[in-house]
Amino acid sequence: MRIFKYWATASRVLQIDDFTQESTVYGGSDISIEHAREDAEQRLDKAAAKIQEKINRVFNNDPSYEVDIREEIIEKIDSNNIITRNRYGAQVLNSTDTMFIDVDSYKLSFMKIFFRRGKTNKDFMLAGIEKAAAKSVYSQLGFRIYETYKGYRILVSGFHYPVRSIETKSILKDFNGDRLYNYMCEKQNCYRARLTPKPNRVEQKLPRIIFPDRTYEQQNVLDKWLDEYRYKSQRYSTCNLVKEIGFISSTRVIEYHDRISKVNSNYPLA
Structure with a gap:
């Protein structure tokens, strides 16, 4: 399962047929942000390779591929x-x-x-x-x-x-x-x-969960929501x-x- 302490993104403009599109993916690591960024780059490489049909088994066709649990x-x-x-x-x-x-x-x-x-x-x-x-x-x-x-x-x-x-x-x-x-x-x-x-x-309104990259203000909002949620x-x-x-x-x-x-x-x- 892909659950990590650190998350980072990698972005790249990918060629899709006659179109170009900027794509962003998340990478994860329990070591560091830098290591998470490397993971994101590797996943972006796989995405690019699939689009260009350089490999035949990626994502849903690759039994080793796992969907991130970015929580x-x-x-x-x-x-x-x-x-x-x-x-x-x-x-x-x-x-x-x-x-x-x-x-x-x-x-x-x-x-x-x-x-x-x-x-x-x-x-x-x-x-x-x-x-x-x-x-x-x-x-x-x-x-x-x-x-x-x-x-x-x-x-x-x-x-x-x-x-x-x-x-x-x-x-x-x-x-x-x-x-x-x-x-x-x-x-x-x-x-x-x-x-x-x-x-x-429990009659509690749904929160706005922002993760990763939660700001201090967003953390305060979430903390207040969690206090009410735990009470209810x-x-x-x-x-x-x-x-x-x-x-x-x-x-x-x-x-x-x-x-x-x-x-x-x-x-x-x-």
């Missing part, structure tokens, strides 16, 4: 698990070694609609998750199932599946993972789990633990996720 780092659990603040101010866990699955919808058949007998979409989602977890192929894994505002979040324990592996794609499909979430996991090469409420769900979020949780299936070993990631998400609070979900 402010809040905390690092370890090198594989980094907490950032996303574009609308919520904290997000970015992980390369702990699989999270988002299940936000369930397509009901005509027969299930007809015979639902008071069951909600969430009831069908949970039943689908339990059915998938019971497959023999997953007998060595553990699953922590959390209820979210729209559906469920699943944390997979027992084995570290690389985000872009065939096994991961199969698991996400079996558990009916949200398609947009699955797509972004592959592009960013990490799993993501939102830890704090969405601002609109106190009595809300992001997800509640529903059940565990299989063996779950305690990890720093699980402890951090559960603590910040307030999974045992029984507060309203947001």
Whole structure:
């Protein structure tokens, strides 16, 4: 995953057929601004090469290419698990070694609609998750199932599946993972789990997150927004633990996720 402490830009006029266009890209580094600028230049070189058709596999066609997660780092659990603040101010866990699955919808058949007998979409989602977890192929894994505002979040324990592996794609499909979430996991090469409420769900206006290159005045505005956001979020949780299936070993990631998400609070979900 491309999450960095330092960010810098590189700009260049690129030739596109009979047109010229100035293009700017970001580069990132944990070493220095200069190193980030070098990274930006390298990415700009790739862009130029693609346009000129000097290489055949770049960006979406290059399995090694990763979309930047250009978000402010809040905390690092370890090198594989980094907490950032996303574009609308919520904290997000970015992980390369702990699989999270988002299940936000369930397509009901005509027969299930007809015979639902008071069951909600969430009831069908949970039943689908339990059915998938019971497959023999997953007998060595553990699953922590959390209820979210729209559906469920699943944390997979027992084995570290690389985000872009065939096994991961199969698991996400079996558990009916949200398609947009699955797509972004592959592009960013990490799993993501939102830890704090969405601002609109706690009646907080959306912030203007400027990162990087935030001015002193902009930082003051953000700090005031964060104070209000934290206050309004106190009595809300992001997800509640529903059940565990299989063996779950305690990890720093699980402890951090559960603590910040307030999974045992029984507060309203947001």
